Amino acid sequence: MTTSFSKILVANRAEIAWRIMRTAKAMGYRTVAAYSDADREAPHVAFADEAVRIGPPPVGESYLDIDRVLDAARQTGADAIHPGYGFLSENERFASACEKMGLVFIGPPASAIAAMGNKAAAKRRMIEAGVPCVPGYQGADQSDATLEQEARKIGLPVMVKAAAGGGGRGMRLVEQEAQLAEAIRTARAEAENAFGSGELILEKAVIDGRHVEIQVFADSQGNVIHLGERDCSVQRRHQKVIEEAPSPAVDPDLRQRMGAAAVAAAKAVGYRGAGTVEFLLGSDGAFYFLEMNTRLQVEHPVTEAITGLDLVEWQIRVARGEALPLSQADIRLDGHAIEVRLYAEDPYAGFLPQTGRIDVWRPASGPSIRIDHGMTDGLAISPFYDPMIAKVIAYGATREQARTRLVRALQETVVLGPTTNRHFLIRLLEHPAFAAGQATTAFIGRYFAGDALKPPEVTDQHWQLAASLLWHESAKRYPPAFRGWRNSNPEPTPIKLAVGDVERAMTVAATTPVPATLPFHIDGRQIIVDLDGHTVRFEDRTYMPPAAAAAGSDGKLRAPMDGRIVSVKVAPGNTVIKGQTMIVLEAMKIQHQLKAAFDARVESIAVQEGQQVSNRTVLLTLATEAAA
Incomplete structure (x- = not known):
C-alpha cells in the first residue's frame, strides 16, 4: 500500500539534518527544521523551507521532548518525520506517537526499535534466531553484586555496556578486578543520564578484533x-x-x-x-x-x-x-x-x-x-x-x-x-x-x-610566524609610510606571546616575511594559527603585566569546558591525594572525572551539584599541607 506525504519535518540538527533535507528537496518534498535556541542561526535551519523553535538548548527540553517535536509538526502541517540519528531516532515511544498522530515515521516500526533498542533483549532474540553472539550476561538481575559475579564467571577482560543507547556512552572496558565496581557504577550513571535507563549487560571482550x-x-x-x-x-573510548x-x-x-x-x-x-x-x-x-x-x-x-x-x-x-x-x-x-x-x-x-x-x-x-x-x-x-x-x-x-x-x-x-x-x-x-x-x-x-x-612541537619558526602575523595585521591600521616608524632610527618591534604557560619574547621588523596562505584568525589578544594541520592559540602579552602563576598551580580547580556539575565528591577540610576524583562534570553527554593534581586539603568549594558552569570557572580551591 502506497502512503503519500508532502512535507517532512527533520527531528534532528546540524550536518545530518542538512543532509536529509538536500535529498528530500531533490525528491520534491518541502522540509521543516525543528530547532533549539542554540541552533537558531545554524545553516540547516536557514536551508529548510520552514523552521520552528522547539525549546531551549538542553536536549531534554528540545530535541528529546516528544511533545514539543510533535507540536512542531502540527504547527507546520508536516505529515512525515525523519529522525536522523541520535536523539529520538531509536525511541519506540516516538515512533508510536508519530503513528498515532497520523504522521509517517521515516524509519522502522516501533516494534522493531523496541526489539533491538535494548541490547540485553536483542541479544537474547539473536541467540534464538541463530545469529552468532559474544558470550556474556544480559539477565534481569541488575544488582552490582550480580554483575560483578557474572563478570568473574565470563572472565576478564569484559565490556560493561549500557543496555540502551550507543555511541560509546555507558561503556567501560574492564581488564583488572580492581576496576570492576567503579566501571559498573560509572557506566550505570552515564547510561541513566544519556538514555534514561541504567540497565547494563556484560560481554566478553574480544581483544584486537575488528568492528x-x-x-x-x-x-x-x-x-x-x-x-x-x-x-x-579505529575507535577511541568506544566511539568511531x-x-x-x-x-x-x-x-x-x-x-x-x-x-x-x-x-x-x-x-x-x-x-x-x-x-x-x-x-x-x-x-x-x-x-x-x-x-x-x-x-x-x-x-x-x-x-x-x-x-x-x-x-x-x-x-x-x-x-x-x-x-x-x-x-x-x-x-x-x-x-x-x-x-x-x-x-x-x-x-x-x-x-x-x-x-x-x-x-x-x-x-x-x-x-x-x-x-x-x-x-x-x-x-x-x-x-x-x-x-x-x-x-x-x-x-x-x-x-x-x-x-x-x-x-x-x-x-x-x-x-x-x-x-x-x-x-x-x-x-x-x-x-x-x-x-x-x-x-x-x-x-x-x-x-x-x-x-x-604528544602534540606537535611549537617551533621557533612557529613563534616567529605568529608574531609576524600579529605585527603585520596591527600595522594595517596605519599608512604604509608610518608602519614601524620611530622618532629615531627604525627598530624592530618587541612582541611577547604565550601558548598556555609558555611565554616567549621576540622582535619583528617591517621586512619580516609572512606566508600569504597561512590560515589564521585574530580574536582580541589572541591569534589562532593553523600550523601543519594543528591549530595553535597564541596570546599577545606584549602590553600585559607579568603572568600570574601557572594554571592549576594556584590551587584552583577550574572547569576544563562548559558543562554541568554531576557530583561533588569532597567537602571543605577533606584531605585528597594526587589522582583522586573530586568533581564529576558532564559535558556533551559524557562524564569527566576532575582529579587532584597533587596531595592537598580542600579549602573551599564554589559550586554545587546540578549547577551549569562555563569553561575556566573555579570549582574548588586546594591548599597544600605546607600552605595550611
Whole structure:
C-alpha cells in the first residue's frame, strides 16, 4: 500500500539534518527544521523551507521532548518525520506517537526499535534466531553484586555496556578486578543520564578484533537485503573515528556469511527501512553480533560512495510503501571510501571536548571528496550537543587512492576556533598499520598512547610566524609610510606571546616575511594559527603585566569546558591525594572525572551539584599541607 506525504519535518540538527533535507528537496518534498535556541542561526535551519523553535538548548527540553517535536509538526502541517540519528531516532515511544498522530515515521516500526533498542533483549532474540553472539550476561538481575559475579564467571577482560543507547556512552572496558565496581557504577550513571535507563549487560571482550557492520535495508513487502560492510575498527573510548567500506579484512565469502546473518537479524524483528547490524570480527575469522542500530548511521556516506545509492532516498521510498529498488543480486560494490569524524576536541589532552565559536570554516573540495557538515563562520560549538563539526569522506578506485585523497582533504580543510582533532586524524591515516589495512580496535591504544600522543612541537619558526602575523595585521591600521616608524632610527618591534604557560619574547621588523596562505584568525589578544594541520592559540602579552602563576598551580580547580556539575565528591577540610576524583562534570553527554593534581586539603568549594558552569570557572580551591 502506497502512503503519500508532502512535507517532512527533520527531528534532528546540524550536518545530518542538512543532509536529509538536500535529498528530500531533490525528491520534491518541502522540509521543516525543528530547532533549539542554540541552533537558531545554524545553516540547516536557514536551508529548510520552514523552521520552528522547539525549546531551549538542553536536549531534554528540545530535541528529546516528544511533545514539543510533535507540536512542531502540527504547527507546520508536516505529515512525515525523519529522525536522523541520535536523539529520538531509536525511541519506540516516538515512533508510536508519530503513528498515532497520523504522521509517517521515516524509519522502522516501533516494534522493531523496541526489539533491538535494548541490547540485553536483542541479544537474547539473536541467540534464538541463530545469529552468532559474544558470550556474556544480559539477565534481569541488575544488582552490582550480580554483575560483578557474572563478570568473574565470563572472565576478564569484559565490556560493561549500557543496555540502551550507543555511541560509546555507558561503556567501560574492564581488564583488572580492581576496576570492576567503579566501571559498573560509572557506566550505570552515564547510561541513566544519556538514555534514561541504567540497565547494563556484560560481554566478553574480544581483544584486537575488528568492528565490522553490515548495512541492511528492508521494505514492507518482506524484502530484506544488505549493502555490504563497513569497517569501524579505529575507535577511541568506544566511539568511531575512522570508517571505511569495504573492510580490508573481509573477503567475498565472509561478506556473504556476515550479510546473511545481518539479514536474518533484520527478519527476526520484522524490520523495515535502513538499519545496521554490528559485529565483532575476531582475528580467527569468527564474528559475533554486538547490536543493531535501527536508524541511519553517521558513516552511511561510505556505503553510498561504493554502491552509488542515496540511502535517504531509499528510506523515503520505503516509507511511502514502495518495494526496494534493487534485489540482492543487483547490488554492486565498486571502489573504496573512507570517512573521518572531525571533532572539536583535543586529542592531546585526553580527547577533551571543546566549545566555542568557529571563527573560520573553509572545507576542502576536490575530486571524489564529500564533506557533510552543518557549519559556518561564527557558529558556536555548544556544550549541549555532540562536538562533531563535520564528516570528511574520500572515494577512490582503490583503498590507497581513497586514503591519500582523504589526507589531502584534511590538510586543505581550515577550521579555526576551538581545538580540533584534524592533526590527529591525519596522523592516524598516515600510520603504516592503517595504510596497510591492519588497524583493529586496539589501533589507537597501541600506537597513540603515552609519548606517542604528544602534540606537535611549537617551533621557533612557529613563534616567529605568529608574531609576524600579529605585527603585520596591527600595522594595517596605519599608512604604509608610518608602519614601524620611530622618532629615531627604525627598530624592530618587541612582541611577547604565550601558548598556555609558555611565554616567549621576540622582535619583528617591517621586512619580516609572512606566508600569504597561512590560515589564521585574530580574536582580541589572541591569534589562532593553523600550523601543519594543528591549530595553535597564541596570546599577545606584549602590553600585559607579568603572568600570574601557572594554571592549576594556584590551587584552583577550574572547569576544563562548559558543562554541568554531576557530583561533588569532597567537602571543605577533606584531605585528597594526587589522582583522586573530586568533581564529576558532564559535558556533551559524557562524564569527566576532575582529579587532584597533587596531595592537598580542600579549602573551599564554589559550586554545587546540578549547577551549569562555563569553561575556566573555579570549582574548588586546594591548599597544600605546607600552605595550611
